[in-house]
Amino acid sequence: MSQQRHGSTPGNTGAVPAFPDLPEATIARLPEYLRALHNLAESGSETVSSEGLAAAAGVNSAKLRKDLSHLGSYGTRGVGYDVALLIDQIEYILGLDQRRAVALVGVGNLGHALAGYDGFASRGFRIVALFDSDAEQVGKPLGGLTVRHIDELGRAVVEEGITIGVIATPAGAAQAVADDLVAAGVTSILNFAPCVLSVPPGVDVRKVDLAIELQILSFHEHRKASLTAIPGGRSAQPGNQEAVGS
Amino acid sequence: MSQQRHGSTPGNTGAVPAFPDLPEATIARLPEYLRALHNLAESGSETVSSEGLAAAAGVNSAKLRKDLSHLGSYGTRGVGYDVALLIDQIEYILGLDQRRAVALVGVGNLGHALAGYDGFASRGFRIVALFDSDAEQVGKPLGGLTVRHIDELGRAVVEEGITIGVIATPAGAAQAVADDLVAAGVTSILNFAPCVLSVPPGVDVRKVDLAIELQILSFHEHRKASLTAIPGGRSAQPGNQEAVGS
């Protein structure tokens, strides 16, 4: 975690409700809280304590309370948080009430899986267009959509109201695709290609590199092995849960 | 980002080289540096300055120097870093010289893509076994391997020397699979299921939730939209690169 520091809203005296200036670390945890809350709602819970929700989300209860306090006071002392109300609040903050339209570029190995991943639809996103530069792929049906050539991206972004682009191409093509997405008006990019993208100010990029996650685990394996090898090294360390994305 | 605080190596006076106690944030960036270094090596560079490598990895040069200084002094003032030497060092630290054996559990939509992802093999990992609980899937060939029933996991872990498990099952099955992996002796787990896993001390879990990444981007879209809507809101913010992990 590093940059991504955005300006606040200085003299916001308009009728529009002030957009809360949440810490980046808090934002990254809100989706996790949201998922836990949906589970609780399904199991019939009306309210939940910070302790209970924290356990379900895998975090410290103090951290959870501080995170939620940034959104405003939606809890009742002595009782807990109203599950349904909190769900609405978090979904509003995250902008999920708009069911954002997503474009997926690159329908190779990974792209196929992403196009068919039902976890997107169930959590507020619609993949509305698939693109590829390979003529072999263009025209093929995939998950209810037809793969289109990347030249059509600009038009599709406008017509479908796309605001988020997902890049699942090889690393060599990723920068060109990013440029195309930006030119088309997309301002948020999720990049699965193992490379650094250069984008203009105002465009947000998040990166997911599957191999990097394994390499981090590999480091801890290496460390654990070296600890158990030396005399005095303990074989059990308090290693534990760790989420990506900070 | 949160826990994962491991004990240091107190009285390490043995012949085994002291395992460096790297900050977690540094560890998360090492794989990125490694990728950039491989690119540089391929293009024929013998040495690289901190400025150059930082640009290739998408970070600040001061941060890069501090990160590398934790590994020891492998640079030459006035010249830069020896690319080949640094690659060896980082690969050693990350434990990649052992080409770790990985087990993949769940060959559904996402599992298929992971099994065929060549980015693993090219970066030090071998997927050596595929598992599923669905009898329909068991026996099918996939990426040069045959899908096995999850009951065989314990035996396979020992025989193949598996140290890392990847969970690509639905959320409902993930905890049971994690328990099986731990029981079989696996001490590192990469979890793609959208749920919190409970594991004993000494086992490391990293989580990748594709929908969460989109939700974080959605938040920034929402924020940007609300900024441009109010008078005085600027339409271009210094949003920028942001990696997951850490």
Add this chain to the structure above:
DNA sequence: CGCGATTTGTGCACGCCTTCACAAGCGCCT
């Protein structure tokens, strides 16, 4: 051999995030 240009390695200060500990508030029971 000495000097200047270049680049690393790091001490320091700042800011963010986490965690503790507790006061304030709410509901329930008597």
Add this chain to the structure above:
DNA sequence: AGGCGCTTGTGAAGGCGTGCACAAATCGCG
């Protein structure tokens, strides 16, 4: 109505990570 137990919300402290700015070190050239 009053008191008691429970839970939230938050002030303060501590730790971690980042980035600046500079001293130390190395190479190349005259």
